[in-house]
Amino acid sequence: LGSSLRNAVSKIMGKSVIDEAAVNEFVREVQRSLIEADVDVKLVLEISRRIKERALKESPPPGFSRRDLAVKILYEELTNLLGRKPAEIPMESKKTNVIMMVGIEGSGKTTTVAKLAFWLSKRFGKVGIISADVMRPASKLQIEQLVGPDIPVFSKESKDPVEIMREGIEFFKRERYNFVIIDTAGRHKDESSLMSELDAYREIGPDLVILTIDGTIGQAAYAQARAFAEKVPVGGVIVTKLDGAAKGGGALSAVAASGAPILFIGTGERVDDLERFDPERFVSRLLGGGDIIELAMRIEEAFKESRLMERMSKGKFDLEDFREYIQQLGKAGPMEKLLEMVPGIGGRVQLDVNSGEMDRWIAIINSMTPEERRDPSLIRGSRIERIARGSGVTAKEVRKLLKSYHQAKKLIESMSSESKARRLFRRMGIGG
Numbered sequence: 001l002g003s004s005l006r007n008a009v010s011k012i013m014g015k016s017v018i019d020e021a022a023v024n025e026f027v028r029e030v031q032r033s034l035i036e037a038d039v040d041v042k043l044v045l046e047i048s049r050r051i052k053e054r055a056l057k058e059s060p061p062p063g064f065s066r067r068d069l070a071v072k073i074l075y076e077e078l079t080n081l082l083g084r085k086p087a088e089i090p091m092e093s094k095k096t097n098v099i100m101m102v103g104i105e106g107s108g109k110t111t112t113v114a115k116l117a118f119w120l121s122k123r124f125g126k127v128g129i130i131s132a133d134v135m136r137p138a139s140k141l142q143i144e145q146l147v148g149p150d151i152p153v154f155s156k157e158s159k160d161p162v163e164i165m166r167e168g169i170e171f172f173k174r175e176r177y178n179f180v181i182i183d184t185a186g187r188h189k190d191e192s193s194l195m196s197e198l199d200a201y202r203e204i205g206p207d208l209v210i211l212t213i214d215g216t217i218g219q220a221a222y223a224q225a226r227a228f229a230e231k232v233p234v235g236g237v238i239v240t241k242l243d244g245a246a247k248g249g250g251a252l253s254a255v256a257a258s259g260a261p262i263l264f265i266g267t268g269e270r271v272d273d274l275e276r277f278d279p280e281r282f283v284s285r286l287l288g289g290g291d292i293i294e295l296a297m298r299i300e301e302a303f304k305e306s307r308l309m310e311r312m313s314k315g316k317f318d319l320e321d322f323r324e325y326i327q328q329l330g331k332a333g334p335m336e337k338l339l340e341m342v343p344g345i346g347g348r349v350q351l352d353v354n355s356g357e358m359d360r361w362i363a364i365i366n367s368m369t370p371e372e373r374r375d376p377s378l379i380r381g382s383r384i385e386r387i388a389r390g391s392g393v394t395a396k397e398v399r400k401l402l403k404s405y406h407q408a409k410k411l412i413e414s415m416s417s418e419s420k421a422r423r424l425f426r427r428m429g430i431g432g
């Protein structure tokens with residue numbers, strides 16, 4: 001998948017004029033590489049339709065070409081599918097977090113339980129394993145051989161997996177383990193019922209259910225992930241056997257389309273063959289490296305900036321703009337630099353805020369409702385108290401932020417009308 005998508009990108013990057021024909025060609029190549037990689041056909045059509053429509057309709061921000069924009073749109077559509085940041089592994093520090101591994105026979109559950117235990121124990125303290133695969137008693141030995149002597153594996157002679165799980169959890173809780181990972185018996189491919197997972201889930205109530213999906217099954221991964229997710233609340237997926245699998249992109253996008261976040265990928269049979277799934281890096285590799293991501297980010301920033309500039313030059317400035325403004329401030333350095341770009345304002349708005357305060361201010365604005373952000377006059381009395389509580393600051397600090405905001409807004413309004421007046425004068429031949 002990677003090399004042909006990379007080709008499509010480098011081809012369009014080499015073009016000087018991007019017209020409809022060039023966009024069509026780009027979209028056709030993207031389509032071909034996704035289909036070759038086993039990505040679901042409906043999904044491919046949807047993605048390519050959106051790329052085409054957006055690449056022709058949207059205009060690039062100042063300083064960027066339509067060609068840059070097309071690549072950014074491809075990047076965006078792929079990350080929309082897969083997510084951007086690695087999905088969080090939910091955990092609480094003061095308890096024994098229970099993870100249950102589910103998946104069909106042979107998908108790599110037992111191996112992945114060992115890998116995950118190994119991974120977690122290196123980072124987050126004590127990890128224990130419960131081997132509750134009553135269909136395959138040998139899997140306890142399988143895990144022990146993988147993890148070695150440092151990670152304890154609990155099991156007992158019993159036909160009842162729930163009983164094993166209960167006793168195991170009790171044991172590890174008593175010993176104050178941070179994590180317990182439960183290996184379960186997998187259903188066979190042909191069994192449609194997933195009752196045992198559901199039963200065990202209800203009885204045990206784990207904090208997280210992880211589903212293993214064999215990455216070599218291509219786009220069939222979609223149906224499988226869906227089928228499980230409909231029965232038990234799957235909190236994350238690990239796609240296994242992606243070592244050397246040419247069609248990995250298909251399985252990954254299929255799983256992503258099912259709505260469950262991919263936490264890790266398995267890349268071999270050894271205990272350390274587990275990689276955190278980083279969607280952005282994955283897409284970056286697909287598209288030919290970090291340069292493309294950087295380009296996409298720069299365009300995104302430029303879009304935000306030009307939108308803000310446009311609003312400010314019209315004298316519009318609500319608390320959402322203010323938040324954006326503070327954020328850009330953090331990136332751009334001196335605010336004057338930003339303001340110079342607003343017609344008629346040039347470096348005259350002073351904002352008394354330091355970088356520690358900036359983060360707090362953003363937290364305060366985040367604690368407001370969208371209505372409040374768009375109509376700041378609503379924010380009075382008890383609302384101020386609520387916002388302060390929500391963002392963990394004092395009411396005084398919220399008032400200080402509002403005061404700064406109102407000062408900035410007033411100035412921006414007067415500047416923009418001043419510049420309007422100046423333009424009018426200039427047109428009438430008065431002043432310069």
Ligand code: GDP
Pocket residue numbers: 103104105106107108109110111112186240241242243265266267268269273
């Ligand atoms: P389970 O039946 O779901 O518990 O699956 P197992 O953990 O027993 O794995 C089935 C087979 O797949 C074993 O031979 C594993 O060594 C192999 N396997 C599991 N994960 C990976 C992986 O990421 N890469 C490769 N190459 N093999 C794997």
Ligand code: MG
Pocket residue numbers: 109110111133136139184186
């Ligand atoms: Mg097993």
